[in-house]
Amino acid sequence: MIADMKKLVLVGYNDEKGDMLKLISRLKIVEVCKTSELDDTAVVSVQHKIDDIVSRLARINFAFGFINQKRNDVKTLIKAKACDKKALPKRPIALITPSKTVMGFDEFDKACERYPELDKIIKELESFNDEILECKNSITRLKNQNEQLSVYSGLDIPFDKFKSTETTTVKLGLVPVVNMTQLEEVFNIYPLTYLFKLHQSLKNFAVAVIYHNDCKAETENKLSELEFSESLFDYDKTASQIIKENDDKIAELKKRIDDIALSVVKYDEYLPLLKLLSDYYNLELKKAEADSGIRETSKAYVLEGWIPAAFTEFFDSKLEKSNLLYDVSYRDPKEDEIPPTWCVNNGLVSKYETVTNMYTAPKYKEVDPNPFVTVFFFIIFGMMMSDAGYGLIMALASAIVLKLSKPKDGDGKLIFIILMGGISTIAWGIVFGGYFGLTFYPLWFAPLDEPVSMLILSLALGIIHILTGMGINAYVAFRNKDYIEAVFGILSWYVLFLGIGLFALTLLFNNFALKISSYVFLALGAVMVFLGGALGKGKSFLKRIMGGLKKYYDIIGYFSDILSYCRIFGLGLATGAIAMVVNTIAEIIIGMFPQNLAFIGVIISIPILVLFHLFNIAINVLGAYIHNCRLQYIEFFSRFYTGGGRLFYPLGTRTKYISFAPEDTEERKNIKVKNRKDKNNSLSEQNISAVS
Amino acid sequence: MTTGVFLALLGAALAAGFSCAGSAIGVGIAGQAGAGVVAEDPDKFSKVLILQLLPGTQGIYGLVVAFMAFVKIQLFGDVLALSDAAGWVVFAGCMPMAIAGLISAIFQGKAAAAGIAMTAKRPEASGKGIIFAAMVETYALLALVISILAIFIPDLTAIA
Incomplete structure (x- = not known):
């Protein structure tokens, strides 16, 4: 059956609005909605608060994602036998372990105190992430350099040995393979020149040219005509030496990335904290969103929401026990209002x-x-x-x-x-x-x-x-x-x-x-x-x-x-x-x-x-x-069925990792939920167990 | 072995072969879409996998029909000496599954791929994607029903 719903209108002091929302989220029986238009009241923007919560949630989600991503990387390492199986912290198997932690409200509300602790952890993770990015950039740079050097890899003379003397010019460089025969001809014709063929790659030929300064002008003309490009390297090592050094560096960087992955997976121990704060800030976000629909004057607020008719007395009694100042009233939904659907079944x-x-x-x-x-x-x-x-x-x-x-x-x-x-x-x-x-x-x-x-x-x-x-x-x-x-x-x-x-x-x-x-x-x-x-x-x-x-x-x-x-x-x-x-x-x-x-x-x-x-x-x-x-x-x-209803989600429900320890189960058990009243429908009642 | 037996086996082979081929294509189409989504978000793997598997059932239905034909002609014991006409009867019974299995699996694969794309954007809607893809399977199921009935009901020994 579908529970009978009432519209709740709650008025109180602005100073106590936060406490009221907290109370409502603990009772988990009211769905706060936008307060309808009212004279002399306005909606106060809480966008900055929402933005703050959203950015915190984004960081928490980054931490989840980063740990999981590195976990997969470590799994690959284990498969490749690059590290020990024990490097991967064991996680409980999803279907056969409880997925939610049971917790009391007070403990849950204290979660925000642990944000500095979490902040520290996330910062560590972020710096790990930055380091990985840096390593990856370095690897790309080194690989590019190696690629450029590879054409000279046949050359066993260090680059800086190719020095011009007073009378001769010595140059090291690349010539397109198609122009090679022409170049050879040129160097055959001119006296006082010499051409060393060093190494042929797919497109280019690495060559060293030596010529006397007397024929500098025409040789250089010819060289530029044949698209000779001079090498700009001036290392005191040979190409293959540098390539080897670079390869070592790359291996080191890769090792570092793997090491980071291995240390990141150890952060599994902080997952409970991440989960707790994820739920905490998600609930805070829901509260802030509810708050964004509340209308206020300079002193007081007007909150509207949906509550199952059967729970109005329960809600009243809970309000009375609180130390908050309030005025509450309930009314039937108007024609143009669509109440949420709450199916109550055994x-x-x-x-x-x-x-x-x-x-x-x-x-x-x-x-x-x-x-x-x-x-x-x-x-x-x-x-x-x-x-x-x-x-x-x-x-x-x-x-x-x-x-x-x-x-x-x-x-x-x-x-x-x-x-x-x-x-x-x-x-x-x-x-x-x-x-x-x-x-x-x-x-x-x-x-x-x-x-x-x-x-x-x-x-x-x-x-x-x-x-x-x-x-x-x-x-x-x-x-x-x-x-x-x-x-x-x-x-x-x-x-x-x-x-x-x-x-x-x-x-x-x-x-x-x-x-x-x-x-x-x-x-x-x-x-x-x-x-x-x-x-x-x-x-x-x-x-x-x-x-x-x-x-x-x-x-x-x-x-x-x-x-x-x-x-x-x-x-x-x-x-x-x-x-x-x-x-x-x-x-x-x-x-x-x-x-x-x-x-x-x-x-x-x-x-x-x-x-x-x-x-x-x-x-x-x-x-x-x-x-x-x-x-x-x-x-x-x-x-017979059209559907299209909106399900009743009271503030405080839909947590993902935390389940609240029930506080007033007995009281709730005794509440009889009434069926939605229709003009021609007699009231039917059914005993239901606690709302959760 | 008579020509009739050959025809019956040919029908069974086509039912299994075409349906499995269709399923292979369908699962392949859905798999390509799925790999893209999982590359972005590995957590969606299980949801995507279910969608990818949907066009796989036609292959199984084809297998069922082929097996039914085997049982009917007693392939596992003393094979019935079927007349030509009786062989054609079994052959005809296999055809609905062969045709519908091939085509529906391909189109179910496309519907599943679309469902996978929907799951990428709205993970909570994956159930609806499954239902969309399952709509296509209805027709493979109808063909399965007709094929089973058409194989089971005729009394093959009475057909000259």
Whole structure:
């Protein structure tokens, strides 16, 4: 059900605004929203505060990212056997360790005191990062230099030996390979010149030229004509010496980068602090954002927010206990206000809310589809898997994960759904007699032996699913006193489908009474469906006829939707068939060995069986989940559900790493959440456990 | 081995071969998109991997259909002496999966690649991307259903 919401208006002194927001974030029951326009008040910008928090969060995120990045680098080093395995601090395995730390509010609020400590750590990380960048730049520079030097690597004379004397000029440089022959000719023709060919690279030839200063002018002319470029190096070492030195430097720098990575991974020990402060500043950011919508005068503020109607007294009592000055009032939402949706369901159904929310959350004024989704999702999941052995593994695996990871604050819903799916799979597996691909005394029938029965069962389930959806729609129409739509628009189809069903039975049993009743229902249904399209205010005669006839067109929609349920058949059989393939492969392997050596075949086939059955489970759980969702979204929801609601997220919830230790669980447990009030809806109440 | 058996095996081979080829193309398309996203943000690996795997199911469906055909003609025991017509019947039964498996896997790969691009921008929307890609798979599933029924229902020994 969807909880009844009230708009909360809270007035207090500006000095105490921060404390009030803190109290609200601790109670986790109010979603602060923008205060509506009010005379003599203004919104005071808190942008500087938000900017400050955002920049702190950015630094924290940098630290997370940097540590993780270096962790991956170290993993690569370990793979390359460049360092010891122990260099990598162990991290808890995600699924089997609790992901949240439990903490009291007071301890959490003290987190900001530890910012200097964190600041120091982040600064260290930042300087490491800077050093890495510096090293990388140096490496690039050295590599470039090496590349330029490599053309002279054949030269075993240091660069500074190429010195001109009083009468001769000595030059070292590069000439394009294509101009080389011409250059040689030039040096053959001129006397008092000499050309040393040093080294040929892809494009250039490294040469040393010597010429007497008497023929300086024409030689230099020729040289520049032939694109000779003089080397600017004047080291007292040979090229290969420098290259080697550079290579050593590069190796050293790389070693330094690796060393930094090794020291950065040690910062894993600060992850709890990073996580704590990440949550702290995220909550601060939420508070600041809430603050940015609050209107103020010079002395007082006006805060507005949404609160579940059932929690107003609880909130009052908590305000009274605080030392703050305030004035509070609650009112019903106005016509143009859209309250957030808070689905309140029992422990089982609340897990399946993720399925609905992945599509779209229900609107505030809508029927909560979650109880229905729960029932059908549960049934269909097992049919799609249809193997008791697989179900057992799914249930056990997810139960272990839940037991070890102890999810808090509504996490781990998906795993719970898989656990329930496992239970459903066990049940259907026993019905179909499927155990790891072997058929074993089915309670009803084995899908692989009677595929047609399985197909009919799938479609029948589809019909029930769709009729349920239409039933909800009819209920809503009745509630809204739209009786014509309820009876002729929706229930008429029930009559028509009943007629079709009875008619199908007459094909099996030739019974006169059955035949007559099927015709009666068919005719009645057809007339009612027609009326559903034809009735209504302000329509011309022709429009009524057209509207009525158009309704019959919906039959195609119903049939294609029902046929869509044959995916249950397809997926269910696929699971069984793949399991059979795996078993057959194992059988063939065992069969390859002679009778007395069959045990070798058994030993070989065991890992194959385990691996492929696990693969089959994984791929089919994914398939079953996705296609189950699709049946809910497209076939079921299209009958009655629009969605598009905004979920209720009270200030103080949605922390990522920290779970607050509950302080007033008992008090909250006793609060009965009322269903959202509708004009024509009687109040229904339900006991719910603590809000978290 | 009769010509009928050959035709039945040919059908099974095409169902498995085409579907697997389609899946290979589809998973490849999605994988290329995924590698780009993971290069930017390695944390998205698991979300991207699920999307990449989606077009892989057609290959499995093809395998299922081929296996069904094997079981039907008792390939693992005394192979049925199928008539030509009976062989063609099995062949025809395999065709829906062969055709739809090939084509749907390719297009599912494209839809999955788009979903991966969406995950890169909005990680929380990856579930919706999965649903978009799964829409394409519907038609592979319909083909699977028809292929299974078309292979299972006919009584091959009665077809002359």
